[in-house]
Amino acid sequence: MGPGRARRALRRLSLVLLAAAVALTAASCAAEHPLDTLTEAGPDAQEINDLFFPVLGVAIIVFFLVQGAIVYLAVRYRARRRAAAGSDGEADEDLYGDEEYPEQVHGNLRLELAWTIIPTILLTVISVFTLISLVELNRVSAAEEDLRVTVVGQQWWWEFQYHLDGDTSTPPDIVTANELVIPVRQQVPLEITSRDVIHSFWIPRLNGKRDAVPGRTHPWVIEADEAGRFMGQCTEFCGLSHAYMRMYTVALSAAEWRQWVEGQLADASPLAPGEPGYEGQEVFLANCANCHVVNGVTDTNLDGVPDGPGDYAGTGDFDAEPITSALLAGAAPNLTHFASRTTFAGSIFDLYEDRAERVPYLEASERGYLNRGDLEAWIRDAPERKANDADGARGMTAFPGLSDGEIDALVEYLTTLR
Ligand code: CUA
Numbered sequence: 001m002g003p004g005r006a007r008r009a010l011r012r013l014s015l016v017l018l019a020a021a022v023a024l025t026a027a028s029c030a031a032e033h034p035l036d037t038l039t040e041a042g043p044d045a046q047e048i049n050d051l052f053f054p055v056l057g058v059a060i061i062v063f064f065l066v067q068g069a070i071v072y073l074a075v076r077y078r079a080r081r082r083a084a085a086g087s088d089g090e091a092d093e094d095l096y097g098d099e100e101y102p103e104q105v106h107g108n109l110r111l112e113l114a115w116t117i118i119p120t121i122l123l124t125v126i127s128v129f130t131l132i133s134l135v136e137l138n139r140v141s142a143a144e145e146d147l148r149v150t151v152v153g154q155q156w157w158w159e160f161q162y163h164l165d166g167d168t169s170t171p172p173d174i175v176t177a178n179e180l181v182i183p184v185r186q187q188v189p190l191e192i193t194s195r196d197v198i199h200s201f202w203i204p205r206l207n208g209k210r211d212a213v214p215g216r217t218h219p220w221v222i223e224a225d226e227a228g229r230f231m232g233q234c235t236e237f238c239g240l241s242h243a244y245m246r247m248y249t250v251a252l253s254a255a256e257w258r259q260w261v262e263g264q265l266a267d268a269s270p271l272a273p274g275e276p277g278y279e280g281q282e283v284f285l286a287n288c289a290n291c292h293v294v295n296g297v298t299d300t301n302l303d304g305v306p307d308g309p310g311d312y313a314g315t316g317d318f319d320a321e322p323i324t325s326a327l328l329a330g331a332a333p334n335l336t337h338f339a340s341r342t343t344f345a346g347s348i349f350d351l352y353e354d355r356a357e358r359v360p361y362l363e364a365s366e367r368g369y370l371n372r373g374d375l376e377a378w379i380r381d382a383p384e385r386k387a388n389d390a391d392g393a394r395g396m397t398a399f400p401g402l403s404d405g406e407i408d409a410l411v412e413y414l415t416t417l418r
Contacts, residue, residue, distance in 0.1 A: 034231040037204040041230060041251075042223045044137055044207040051133045055126055062122075077102070137208065140221060142166075142187045149180065151192045151220075153199030153212035155238060155394040156245035156386065157333060157346040164261070174264045175293070177333035178347045180249045181361075183257035184227050190220040195331060196394070200236035203249045209235050224251035229342070229361065240387040241395065246347035250361050259362060260340075267296025268336050268417055280413025283406045287399060291332035294417065332396070338417040345386060345396075349374040370415060376407050 040046045142148075148168055150161040160180045161172035168191055180203075182188045192201050194212040202209040203222065210220040224230065234245035252260060271278040281297070289298045338344070342361065344351050352369035378385055382396035389395070402410070 035204050035233055040205060041228060042206040042225050044221060044223060045205055047133055047136050048208055051129055054129075058122060058126070137221075138219070140187070140189050140219070142189050142221070146189070147183075147186070148189045148191065149182075150217075151180070151190050151201055151212065152195055153192070153201065153234065153238075153245075154195040154331065155197065155389065156234070156241040158199075158201070158234075158245070158247045159333065162261075162264075174261070175334040176264065176337065176341070178247050178343055179341050180222070180247065181257065181260055182222060182224065182249060182251055183254045184224050184251040186254070187221050187223040190222055192218045192220050197238050198236050199234045199238045199245065201232070201247075202235040203230050203232035203247070205230045206249055211236060222249060224249065227251050227253055227256075231347075239394070240389055241346070244346050244348045244386045246343075248343065248347055250342075252361060256362055263340060263418070264337050268294050270297050271413075271416070277409075277413040277416040280409035280411070280416075283402070283410045284413055287402065288335075288410075291396075293332075293334045293336065295334070295336040335414070335417055339415050340418055344375065345378055345382070348386060349378065351375070370411075372411060375411055375414070379407055379410060 037045075038049070040049050143166070145166045148163045148166045150163070150168055150172065152159040152161065157178055158180075160174075160176050162174035162176070163170070164173045166189075190201070190210075192210050192212045193216060194214045196214060198214070199212040200209045201212055201220065206222050206224055207220065210218050212218070228251055230249045230251070232247045232249060234242060234247075236242075238245065271281045284292075284294070285298070292298070333344075339351070340362075342351055343349060350371050353371050374385075378396075379399060380402065381398040381400070382388075383398055386395060388397075399407075
């Protein structure tokens with residue numbers, strides 16, 4: 001292939017790549033995109049966007065000024081082929097040989113002052129507004145005795161420990177997973193930490209990202225201006241199933257939220273022989289209760305749930321104390337009110353086929369909507385749906401020994417956990 005054809009092929013390839021990039025970018029802006037950073041639904045996301053859009057505007061202006069100048073200069077002062085260039089259109093090095101050099105200069109005081117001072121002013125202004133926003137985002141206006149939630153990331157799901165009186169030094173009142181349910185228009189302070197590796201908590205329509213680091217507690221807040229269900233995603237690469245570590249924040253009206261709290265505070269009651277779900281409860285106690293807690297039914301009570309980071313971060317000496325040793329009962333999702341949630345398995349599956357966006361959150365557990373297919377497949381062979389780490393020490397294990405009847409019974413039992 002001659003250099004001319006190669007150049008044409010390259011040009012065609014870059015056009016194709018450009019078109020693909022434009023199409024991908026456009027697709028990522030689809031109106032239905034659940035991880036939407038641009039339509040804020042809370043004061044913190046508003047604060048971020050109030051900073052983001054003006055800075056973006058400045059950046060766009062600078063981009064076009066600089067790129068425009070580059071393109072203009074490149075075209076205006078490009079080397080011209082001598083009139084005697086070969087008729088085959090192929091470039092030839094000595095064609096440019098006697099091109100006249102423009103006058104060579106070094107430095108232009110006025111220009112250099114300009115492109116030093118203008119960016120300095122721009123960046124100073126932007127940094128002042130950035131600092132103001134950072135201070136604002138870290139401001140906690142909630143009172144000491146208001147609701148506070150400890151957020152615990154782990155491979156690959158999120159646990160939410162509710163402290164209704166705001167005192168995070170005592171055992172939590174409610175422990176739930178994957179869905180952080182909050183009252184609308186109330187700032188909820190969060191304490192974000194991790195049981196194993198670094199994760200990052202991010203509900204883009206409500207606030208920015210904050211890392212969950214083992215052995216440390218990072219303060220953060222969450223607040224929604226409107227009732228709704230806001231999707232989030234772990235945003236720090238944390239191992240094989242990082243992409244499957246999702247979560248929701250669900251904002252309910254104050255009255256509905258109280259109703260939700262009342263429901264969550266109640267323990268499950270052990271089922272007696274003959275009651276619907278009893279066989280499933282037996283299967284659960286024999287197979288699942290090693291890791292999963294059901295308050296009032298399994299041996300482990302709330303006091304056994306690791307709470308402060310010190311409880312599960314150990315000495316911090318991970319060589320002496322492998323992180324897998326922290327995977328005891330209480331370090332799998334608490335299932336006391338499993339059926340009151342709308343997703344499971346790190347929020348990668350909907351629990352009900354009629355997706356919760358379209359049903360009121362508190363009524364999501366209406367019978368008849370259960371996503372039985374994914375739930376049964378998950379119980380039978382979880383690693384097949386969501387990869388564990390290589391040595392199988394993280395994530396839910398497979399249960400090849402359970403019969404179809406036992407899995408049916410288990411699902412029946414799980415639906416009783418309202
Ligand atoms: Cu957890 Cu990525």
